[in-house]
Amino acid sequence: xxxxxxxxxxxxxxxxxxxxxxxxxxxxxxxxxxxxxxxxxxxxxxxxxxxxxxxxxxxxxxxxxxxxxxxxxxxxxxxxxxxxxxxxxxxxxxxxxxxxxxxxxxxxxxxxxxxxxxxxxxxxxxxxxxxxxxxxxxxxxxxxxxxxxxxxxxxxxxxxxxxxxxxxxxxxxxxxxxxxxxxxxxxxxxxxxxxxxxxxxxxxxxxxxxxxxxxxxxxxxxxxxxxxxxxxxxxxxxxxxxxxxxxxxxxxxxxxxxxxxxxxxxxxxxxxxxxxxxxxxxxxxxxxxxxxxxxxxxxxxxxxxxxxxxxxxxxxx
Numbered sequence: 001x002x003x004x005x006x007x008x009x010x011x012x013x014x015x016x017x018x019x020x021x022x023x024x025x026x027x028x029x030x031x032x033x034x035x036x037x038x039x040x041x042x043x044x045x046x047x048x049x050x051x052x053x054x055x056x057x058x059x060x061x062x063x064x065x066x067x068x069x070x071x072x073x074x075x076x077x078x079x080x081x082x083x084x085x086x087x088x089x090x091x092x093x094x095x096x097x098x099x100x101x102x103x104x105x106x107x108x109x110x111x112x113x114x115x116x117x118x119x120x121x122x123x124x125x126x127x128x129x130x131x132x133x134x135x136x137x138x139x140x141x142x143x144x145x146x147x148x149x150x151x152x153x154x155x156x157x158x159x160x161x162x163x164x165x166x167x168x169x170x171x172x173x174x175x176x177x178x179x180x181x182x183x184x185x186x187x188x189x190x191x192x193x194x195x196x197x198x199x200x201x202x203x204x205x206x207x208x209x210x211x212x213x214x215x216x217x218x219x220x221x222x223x224x225x226x227x228x229x230x231x232x233x234x235x236x237x238x239x240x241x242x243x244x245x246x247x248x249x250x251x252x253x254x255x256x257x258x259x260x261x262x263x264x265x266x267x268x269x270x271x272x273x274x275x276x277x278x279x280x281x282x283x284x285x286x287x288x289x290x291x292x293x294x295x296x297x298x299x300x301x302x303x304x305x306x307x308x309x310x311x312x313x314x315x316x317x
Contacts, residue, residue, distance in 0.1 A: 027222070037220050042213055049210070054184015055188045055192075074253050079270075084107045087107035090242055093238075099292055103238065107274075110141035116308075120269045121203060122207070122312040240307070272304065279301075283297060
């Protein structure tokens with residue numbers, strides 16, 4: 001029993017954070033999370049995550065990741081093509097407009113900046129390839145989001161002209177992803193002796209920082225989550241079904257194209273995970289009248305972290 005708890009500590013910690021923050025009647029924990037959010041807590045954690053990710057990446061992984069064209073194309077196929085299709089199919093159900101818009105926003109998002117790369121590493125995959133997919137998908141999203149989201153909205157007889165701030169996305173990718181990652185890679189090559197870092201359990205530190213990001217996200221969204229009442233439960237089911245569809249497609253593609261262990265993990269996690277930050281920007285900027293759409297974005301983010309946290313550990317085993 002104790003061994004099982006040790007193996008699943010990451011998932012259990014995610015669930016515990018969710019339960020404790022939501023059930024905290026005093027809101028003390030949520031207030032701490034909001035203070036951290038207002039003082040660049042998530043950005044600092046993401047920055048540190050990518051420094052550590054750079055320390056974890058082996059030099060041979062970088063070349064192999066960039067050269068793995070097949071895996072890159074499969075991951076982008078899930079992100080850009082199958083994700084909107086899955087959302088479109090689910091929205092054939094009788095859902096209210098705000099929920100549909102929220103799911104559409106999630107569907108057109110690029111892959112998340114931090115957790116997907118960490119979970120790829122936990123599962124035994126190539127973190128350098130996961131990083132490459134992150135950068136490429138976020139760049140592609142600058143052009144794909146306005147087009148695909150407009151197409152999806154047209155099926156709901158809602159069309160909006162979307163203008164994505166390309167400079168802001170590029171700057172964020174450089175400052176929060178590339179720059180700290182390069183620091184980590186440089187430090188590993190120039191400062192630390194070979195095998196010296198293994199004793200520090202850097203992967204575990206990254207997992208704790210992912211838990212920290214979930215805590216901050218939950219704290220900021222607590223009132224929204226509680227305010228919707230019954231809607232919360234069916235949104236959880238909806239986004240869980242959506243994420244399972246993406247995972248299912250990813251596993252099928254990996255099987256069909258015979259992608260081996262070490263390469264397939266980044267397809268599975270980077271293809272199915274979605275960034276929350278850009279989703280919030282899109283919702284606030286263009287769909288502010290549909291508050292429940294923000295709830296869909298937040299709940300999906302929390303749900304996919306919990307599901308993939310469990311999956312990454314199982315795949316490693």
